[in-house]
Amino acid sequence: MALWAEITISLLLVIAGFFGFVGSFGLIRLKDAMSRLHAPTKATTLGVGSVLIASMLYFVTAQGQISAHELMISLFLFLTAPIVAHFIAKVHVHLHERPKSLPEPSVGTDWASFAAKTPARGVRRATPDTPAD
């Protein structure tokens, strides 16, 4: 294997390990749930992305075969990460926040997440008079 490829792959692996660790360290360290949602996205995009690029470079330079698996995995992760973040934020808002405890939306509107008239079965509705927990 050429020296430049070895240096690039090693650098990408070190970057990936660093960002993977930083993501989970932020998950431990940050104060509240909404800011904890921010940290692991670094592990997803930079960490796993660097691992996948390093793996692609390794298989191209060491064995001479181009594989599209890594691109598929990274595409899938990049597509699903915002959906997962949205769902987790919605769970936090519905279980632990009330419309009073959230910042004011723009004039004349309400939080769309609390706007639904009929609750689905089993959903814990946030009513304005119950205090935030």
Add this chain to the structure above:
Amino acid sequence: MITYALIFAFACYGLALLLNLYRVMTGPELSDRILALDTMVINAIALLILYGILRSTAVYFEASMLFAMVGFISTVAYCRYLLRGGIIE
């Protein structure tokens, strides 16, 4: 040189998995636990790909693809169960 970088990345992701496990156990809110489980799945995907580089086989890509799909679906199922009281309506 790649071997040392691989060992470093393995150590980082192993430590990250332990930190996530701590957050799963002591998370004050349910959303924290779900987020930590999702991060664990992502770190496991990275570990699988690193192991594939170490053994220089392409066998582990399918496993990591399956991990990605199952992790996504399980996270969405947890969130939907907490939000709506049911997964499939």
